[in-house]
Amino acid sequence: MQIISELQGKIPPMTELEQQLLKRIAELEKQVTDKDSRIAYLEEQFKLAQQKQFGKSTEGHPAQGDLFNEAEDIADTPVKKLNALRYRLIYHAK
Numbered sequence: 417m418q419i420i421s422e423l424q425g426k427i428p429p430m431t432e433l434e435q436q437l438l439k440r441i442a443e444l445e446k447q448v449t450d451k452d453s454r455i456a457y458l459e460e461q462f463k464l465a466q467q468k469q470f471g472k473s474t475e476g477h478p479a480q481g482d483l484f485n486e487a488e489d490i491a492d493t494p495v496k497k498l499n500a501l502r503y504r505l506i507y508h509a510k
Contacts, residue, residue: 430438
């Protein structure tokens with residue numbers, strides 16, 4: 417306590433401008449903290465929205481994945497037959 421009272425006598429009192437600046441610094445620090453919290457909240461909401469829109473769906477029909485495979489198989493069949501025919505014509509016609 418004695419040190420504090422000694423220092424108080426040596427340190428000139430803050431001017432009104434210095435007090436206003438310290439108050440303004442405190443206000444700005446609070447604004448930064450509030451904005452950081454808001455940004456974190458919005459980032460979390462954005463991640464949740466992306467998961468909801470693009471994430472794996474829990475709903476659906478169990479055989480739904482086979483629908484696309486069937487279409488690919490149908491589309492590939494003529495190509496496979498054509499390739500096999502070409503192979504036979506090229507290598508077995510000699």
